[in-house]
Amino acid sequence: MSDDKKKLGTRAPLGIKRTVETGQVKQSFSHGRSNTVVVEVKKRRILKPGDAAAQPEAKEEAKAPETKAAPEKKAAPAPAPKKAPARKKSEAEEIADRKAMQEQLLREAEEARMAALEDARRREEEAKSKQTKEEAKRAEANRKAEEEAAKQAEVDARKAEEEARQQAVEAAASAPRQDDRPHKKPPVAVAAKKPEPKKADKGRVPHDRRSGKLTVSRALRGDEGGRARSLAALKRAREKEKRAQQHSGPREKTVRDVVVPDTITVAELAKRMGEKAADLVKSLFNMGMMVTVNQTIDQDTAELLVTEFGHKIQRVSEADIDIDTSEDVDAAETLKARPAVVTIMGHVDHGKTSLLDAIRGADVASGEAGGITQHIGAYQVTPKGGAPITFLDTPGHEAFTEMRARGANVTDIVILVVAADDGLKPQTIEAINHTKAAGVPMIVAINKVDKDGANPQKVREELLQHEIIVEAMSGEVQDVEVSAKKKTGIDKLLEAINLQAELLELKANPDRAADATVVEAKLDKGRGPVATVLVQRGTLRVGDTFVAGPAAGKVRALIDDHGKRVDEAGPAFPVEVLGLSALPAAGDPLTVVENDARAREVADYRQRKLDEKRTTQAPMSLENMFAQKGSQVIQFPLIVKADVQGTAEAINAALHKISTDEIQVRILHSGVGAITESDVTLAASTGAPIIGFNVRPNAKAREVAKRDEVEFRYYDVIYHLTDWVKDAMAGELGPEIVEHVKGRAEVKQVFPAGKKDKAAGLLVVDGVIQKGFHARLTRDDVIVSKTVIASLRRFKDDVKEVEAGTECGVVLEDTNDIQPGDMLEVFEVEERARTL
Structure with a gap:
């Protein structure tokens, strides 16, 4: 309405001087709301003597007011005769002019009001077109209901007003002396009758409450006094209606196939059933079982819950949770040729890593501390004119037994490196045993043939002691003489590897989920847990979800042996895997699974088994406990x-x-x-x-x-x-104490020596007795005391030592428990540095 009134104030000026001035007043309400209202001020027109000539014009304009549609009529009034005498308007004419002006203003106000109604109707039609059909029907029904309610309210108000008037007249007739004030009672009666439209409009929002719509009926009634609803309130109301419509009917029950192991927690069972854990706990309470959501229940109890909630149970053993790849055998038509996996094994410092450096053309040994390999290295080499070969370099020190066994278990061919000048050593023999246990073919590389004192034939003969017969001695095991330092014999070794790989006919299925073995694992500060894995079958890709031992994860990146990122790794391809949740153990299998839930389930099962094994690995009996305590x-x-x-x-x-x-x-x-x-x-x-x-x-x-x-x-x-x-x-x-026995003597007689001490007369039986030596007094071969010889005398003279077959007297420190017949053993104590 304010915009329309502004348009009204900017209309073309009338022919006569305006008697109406317009202004705007800003109204403030609670909650920071405000409204702008147009205020009209009417002024009284005062005619002056000089305005007499303008009276005919004003009279003509009052009789035929001009409009915007006919502007030419405004500029063509009949000129007044110059010689006509000025005539003063009568009071009746002034009243007529004022009435005409009032009618003009009323018409303009009515036109503005109708324009506002038309604008409101147009906005309402636009809002209807944006709504859905159901909302439009609902809005139309609300509008009709509001109009009906308004009509009903108007009729009720008129009836109430008529009744109030009659009551006022009757009251005035019965009490003529009192002041005639019938206008005070009708508001009371009207106020008493106003709540009735709310009863008729039960179930709908009344028209006088907050609403964001301006309907035609409200505009016609002029009901502008209510507060406008905010957009947020309207949005909340619509969302509430939608929720009410969605949840009006009962939801359809979803029947699930619930996999239940031997034991399961209530929370995990509720998650698999898609039910609330509190509902399961309540059902268990009704069964007489006081449990919480984190407690474990057995399979039978879980079956009762599953059937009670209308689901189907699938019983599985707890061992079925783990992944068993032994029974998953690929069809023969899916197998394709793959590179050979070769492990280099042998004694420490026999040149394993140097030989691999000569093959790779890299220098890894110089980066190894002390010149020995500390962990397994995995590399892939493609020789000229040959197929790719994957090499594993294992440590040779005696401490790395597990690593050598792990390398033998994941390999196809073992290269046994033996130094020609050193022969077979303990770790060489251990590597032979690992190779035999794994059942893989062996190639003997006799290294350091360029050194002085090298004797390859001696190495071949020593291998016979362990049932290894090389081809040079009419056997089946290939042997190659090489020099890692001068890089001689490398080509022959690669040819021997390719020949052995062709005989094995190595194949794998690359078009499946990957199975791999963790060769090594470490914790990197910037990248987190990192595992070096060797893919055995399938293809490992970035984004695959996997489980490796007790660790689950998702492949975030794959890095090859050259430090470059790759998108996938096929069979016999060594890569570093990033994205582990924890650190797996070396030798753990890595298996790609279908989703994260399956990976977490398998990882939790394996971790639980490891915890059980660790806690029950060495049970201690009472005997062992007391023996260890003592x-x-x-x-x-x-x-x-x-x-x-x-x-x-x-x-x-x-x-x-x-x-x-x-x-x-x-x-x-x-x-x-x-x-x-x-x-x-x-x-x-x-x-x-x-x-x-x-x-x-x-x-x-x-x-x-x-x-x-x-x-x-x-x-x-x-x-x-x-x-x-x-x-x-x-x-x-501490240092090791060593006793050297110097002599033995027999106590013949005991006599007092001074106030407290006792002296013993001895006969030296064996060896020599010296003053200051440690002594051990025994009675019936039982030690009575340990002491030191404080005084040694021969007759009345002090002597340093007494030899065998001679009598003497001694005084012992800190002991008086001496009896005839006791034996005195004299010994010397030596401290030696202890070694393990």
């Missing part, structure tokens, strides 16, 4: 942190081998990755040193270690580590 075995605590999982396992195994009956290594914690604050806290509370193998502490750990005086030991070669632990354990035991 023994004097010293515990040597240690905390071990290494760079990769396999190295940590090798260190733990090597340290446990150092333990003896007197002192044992107790590894409080063994992990992979940098030394953290929690490691330092554990070491400070137990007094254990921290061994860091190719790792260092972070800044916070160094700060806490300096405050708590925790000892750090850093190593990069495993035998340096074991040597230090041996020395530390020997120092913990």
Whole structure:
């Protein structure tokens, strides 16, 4: 309405001087709302003597007011005669002019009001066109109901007004002396009757309440006094209506096939059933079982719940949760040729890594600490004119037995490296045993043939002791003489590998979900848990969901042996996998699964089994408990942190081998990755040193270690580590005490010597007795006391020593329990540095 009134104020001026001035007043309401109202002020027109000539014009304009549609009539009034005498308007004419002006203004106001109604009607039609058909019908029904309610309210108001008037007249007639004030009672009666339209409009929002719509009926009634509803309120109301329509009918019950293992928690069962856990707990309470959502129930109880809620149960054994790939055999037509996996094994420092460097054309050995391999390296090499070959380089130190066994289990061909100048060594024999146990073919590479004193024939003869007959001695095992330093014989070795691979006819199915083996695992500071895996069948792709041992994850990235990112890895392809949730153990199988839920289920099952194995691995009986309590075995605590999982396992195994009956290594914690604050806290509370193998502490750990005086030991070669632990354990035991018996004597007589001491007359039976020697007094071969010879006399003279067959007298320190017939054994004590 305010916009229309503004248009009214800007209309073309009338022919006579305006007697109406327009203005705007701003009204303020509660909650920060405001409204602008147009105010009209009427002024009284005062005629002056000079205005007499304008009276005929005003009279003509009053009789025929001009409009916007006929502007030409406005500019063509009849000119007044110049000689006509000025005539003063009479009072009747002025009244007529005012009435005409009022009629003109009323018409303009009515036109503006009708234009506003037309605008409101147009906006309402536009809003209707945007609504759905149901909303339009609902709006139309509401509008009709509002109009009917308004009509009914108007009729009721008129009736109430008539009744009020009659009551007022009757009251005035009955009490003529009182003031005639009938206008005070009708409002009371009207107020009493106004709630009736609300009863007729029951179930709908009344028209005088907040609403965002301006209907025609409201505009005609002029009902502008109510507060306008906000857009947020309208939106909430519509959403409430939609929810009411959606939930008006009962939801259809979904029947699920619920997989239930031997034991399951209430929360997990509710999740698989798609029901609320509180409902399951309530049903169990009704069965007489007071349980919570985190408690475990058996399979029979779970079946009762599943059937009660209308679902179907599928019983499975807990072992069925784990993935068994042994029964999943690929069809013969799906198999395709794949590269061979070759493992290089042998004794430490026989040139395994140097031989691999010569094949790869890289220098890995120079980067290895102490010149020995600390963990398994996986590489793929494509020789000129040949097929790709995957090489695994295993450590040769005695501590890495598990790694060599793991390398033999995932390989197709084993290359046994033997130094021509050194022959077979313990780790060489161990590698032979691992190869035989794995049942894989072997190729003997006799290395260092260029050195002085090299004797390849001696190596072939030593292999006969272990039932390995090479081709040079009419056997089936291939042997190649090579020199990793001068790179001679490398081509022959590659030819032998390709020949053996052709005989094996290595094939795998690349078009399936990947199965792989974790060769090595480590914790990288920037990338998190990283596992080096060797794909055995299928293709591992970025984005695959997998489970590796007790760790689940999703492949975030694949990195090959050259440090480049790849999108997929086929059979016999070694890659680093990023995206693990935890660190798997080396040797764990990696299997791609269909979704995250399956991966978490298998990982949780495997972790639970590992926990059970760890807690029940060495049950202790009462006899063992009391025997261990009574023994004097010293515990040597240690905390071990290494760079990769396999190295940590090798260190733990090597340290446990150092333990003896007197002192044992107790590894409080063994992990992979940098030394953290929690490691330092554990070491400070137990007094254990921290061994860091190719790792260092972070800044916070160094700060806490300096405050708590925790000892750090850093190593990069495993035998340096074991040597230090041996020395530390020997120092913990202290020096070794060695007794050298010097002589024996028999007590013949006892007599007093001074106020308290007793002297013994001895006959030296064997050896020599000297003053200051340690002595042991025995009675019937039972030790009575340990003492020292304080005084030694021969007759009345003090002597330093007495030889066998001679009598003497002695005084013993701190003992008077001496009897004739006792034996005195004299010995000398020597301290030696202890070695383990």
